[in-house]
């Protein structure tokens with residue numbers, strides 16, 4: 455099959471609809487992208503192919519944490535690209551070792567496994583937890599406890615561990631030994647462990663649920679899970695794919711919660727858009743991932759690791775993390791003001807620069823409409839479910855850019871309020 459790629463000379467169109475139409479003809483239909491077609495980006499800004507400029511509070515779904523075309527990251531990538539692209543796992547990979555050392559220095563972890571995506575990091579974490587329990591305890595200690603509305607990725611194992619059945623059903627029999635409880639419900643977890651603790655190998659959670667609605671875990675909840683895991687020899691896995699790498703104002707959110715997981719997964723902002731992910735753990739846990747038990751052709755690719763090394767250097771500084779806290783406060787107070795004036799949100803929640811604006815009862819299911827209006831006002835945003843508008847601006851965003859984003863949000867909110875006014 456061939457596809458007509460050229461745009462006819464006499465077509466005065468911007469190309470936007472051409473590319474968007476082409477998407478619908480050549481791509482499998484699992485995505486439904488917005489109409490705007492990005493052409494290039496710089497810092498917190500993105501331009502479409504018609505030359506319109508957008509302030510980017512979506513960041514490629516909490517990925518582009520240092521904005522677009524960051525010069526230091528471009529330099530890290532291109533200088534590695536001129537040296538060595540790929541080595542495979544039968545050879546030692548210098549950029550991967552550098553990145554691993556930095557992550558170990560910066561966290562509780564002693565050991566690192568690299569992969570390419572959040573799903574794969576979680577896949578590795580879950581397989582490792584199952585292997586640890588099997589090696590140390592018993593074959594039937596394989597139960598995984600996860601939570602409703604959780605999102606852990608799209609491989610068949612991780613999507614089954616995720617807590618949204620609409621994503622995991624319809625693909626034949628799911629992997630066994632996975633249960634879901636309500637999030638932030640400590641008593642339910644305690645009761646569950648009373649019954650199933652001996653057979654449980656791991657608990658996995660996002661310390662602030664991202665896709666599921668930007669819902670932070672309570673300190674009491676994570677403390678309870680930590681205690682249950684200790685008591686029943688289960689591993690506590692923190693999926694910090696979205697909350698990690700400075701997004702919360704700490705390098706990892708577990709630090710703010712003052713709880714140390716046994717395994718932590720990190721991806722999204724780790725490469726700021728270059729695919730790379732990692733599962734981090736302690737020596738004692740890592741030892742069960744013996745030679746040959748797991749692997750990845752591209753995981754820890756030298757270019758990915760060169761970029762991520764630079765990302766860690768830039769993000770893991772007091773200046774950057776305090777900018778996250780300050781811009782977060784500025785954004786929350788501006789959003790609360792907008793919310794009051796247009797009666798939009800019941801609460802602004804989340805952590806650092808991962809914020810969810812929860813729509814009031816009368817606006818239920820309208821998060822996507824509000825997002826579209828924001829886009830039309832030149833502000834890219836996200837949703838997290840049908841009722842939550844999600845914001846994930848770059849961590850290095852400036853005070854004036856946040857102010858500009860709030861002005862654009864104000865314009866969108868005003869049009870949203872008008873559109874829902876009873877006539």
Ligand SMILES: *Cc1c(COP(=O)(O)O)cnc(C)c1O
Nearest residue numbers: 571572573605606607664695696
């Ligand atoms: C995005 C995300 C994933 C999946 O990451 P991919 O890179 O898409 O595989 C897993 N967990 C969380 C918390 C995420 O936000």
